[in-house]
Amino acid sequence: MSTQFPERPQSRARRSRVSEAAVSAAQAADTMQVTYLGEADGVWGSGSGTGDVSGFGGLKRTIALPQQSRPPYGSWFDEALAEINSEVGAAVSRVFVYYGELTLFTSTERLGDLMRTLRDDPHLRFEVCCSVSGVHYPEQPGSELHVVYELLSITHNRRLRVEVAVPDIDPHVPSVTAVYPMANFHERETYDMFGIVFDGHPGLARILLPDDWIGHPLRKDYPLGGVPVQFDGATVPPPDQRRNYRL
């Protein structure tokens, strides 16, 4: 006997005949706002076109993160969003709710205002910025690099994620260290690993890697490397160039 995974609300909506039209309309409206991650073809990756004898070579699949959510969002989210919108206008450009977690997309221009409001407003009161980290989406032209802030409200016992995207040709994000001093090291780490420049940071230097390191290792185009191990006439390629499953 096998345990069934609970269906996610999104897939349930897609299967329902009644709401199919509404869902497809919503999808059409949000086409530009899907977090597009690329396409997978064949079963085997990192050697596409070679070595795939599985018979699934013709399959193509779009890889994308779940779409933007629509109100009402449930839980305490609607109330908090109303509070944010009344304080800082349209600072939040997109709202994602999945797995019971709230993600607010904002722009680099409004990030500072939004963070200050999130910290200081008595109805929000997100005192702690637990974590700042980056994610690299090379398939999203113009917004390749995302910065993700994980906020915690000890007063209300809530969590919230703020996300901002910048192009990798001009990866500048205002620093939030003036609002959250604890973000200091986290921003340095994000700079170190992704090359995102946090303007206004008191001392933006590499933190984990040596100062003269070239490149930013957690970007997707940075190779993993690997030690070339030789067997009788053959070599073992680095892990990122080995054949592996994609679908």
Next chain:
Amino acid sequence: MSSTRQHDQSDDHRDDTATVDPGIIFDDPGDASDIHVPQYLIEGGDWDEVVTEQRAAADHVIVVNMGPVHPSTHGLLRLVLELDGETVLSLRPSIGYLHTGIEKTFEYRSWAQGPVIATRAQYVAGIFNEAVYSLAVDKLLGITDAIPERANVLRVMMMEVNRIASHLLAVGSGGMEIGASSVMEVCLRERERCLEFMEAVSGLRMNNAYIRPGGVAIDLPVDGLDRLRELTKQLRRNLPELAGFTLDNPIFRQRTRGVAYLDLTGCMALGVSGPTLRSTGYPWDLRKTQPYCGYENFEFNVCTADSCDAYGRWIIRLDEMRESVRILEQCVTRLEESAGERHSIDHAEVGAFSDLALGGDGQGQSFDKVRELWSSMETLIHHVKKATQGFHVPAGQVYQAVEAPGGELGCHVVSDGGTRPYRVHLRDPGFNHVQALPIITEGGMLSDIVMAISSLDPVMGGVDR
């Protein structure tokens, strides 16, 4: 008698020392007389001369590089100190000496291999890394509520044994660093019991890879409950010894009370969590406030102190170990009740990685599984596919936090719907807490730095990842 002597080549200083003791041998400054480089010469002399000379240099600020291999910095932590005598004027932590690219490695391994990598980050409390990663993947899979009760109890059991082991190392090395070596002896002795128990359960002393998405790798061994009963009995009897050694010792009190002071305002500004936050009297413990793995079903207290200093954090660690023993005793009852239930989710793909057995050399496939693999071609094919491909995780991102021994351990996981993580970020409490070192040490004594570090208990494996 030989002594070390400072010779400053600045003009004014040379004049001073020359009048005090004309017998000292100087290097000829030559044309370089305007270069302020102190030189230390070893030659015959008397302590009086050294003292007199140092008095003249009393207003000099010296820069000391403490670490990265200093024995009291808890690992490869480097501190750049500006010292005026023994007073710390400024402290700048420098980290990264143990960076191993763990977050990059995640992206090239399957979801099931994640715990094996995660556990190597903060290796003293590795179980918590596995737990936070597995909970995040569970959340992405949408199976958080489908995890069997026994799996949750086993997760809690291992986390609490690991919490005791981690606190014992924090307390023990902290004690040893201020000269209380008996404390370290007791701590290592008790930690050994914890590690032996963890080895009996998971097959490995450290880097256990025991908690996996969907449950745990292996069910309790046949004698597991007896071992757990024996462990709790021993810990309950022996742990109070630590308090007896230290809390009323006048030297210990002087070395820890009022040292490394950080009040609630400072904790909030620096995002400090764990025992350091609780030492300000704020009862914030994620096991109570945002329960996971069924912690809401266990009875335990959140330990606090109100002194905001290293002494308070020490007491909190001792108290938390006692509370952990309490939780372990409840685990015994719950494991007795759930005997025979599954230790991981019953799912063809996710559960396949929690179907291991213990051998004399650690974890491995069970004999039944091996026999099946060698007798059925289809089983072998499925096994190879599961092992190489792993399972798919729906696209999305989650953040999961657990209360690790040092504070909030977070895990931000992004999935693109494939068989490998798109991005995993571990938010280690130690990484955040190293930021607090300057504010709790500057203006204090050099010797208090050691106690400050050990009261925050950053482990460099987690800080640098």
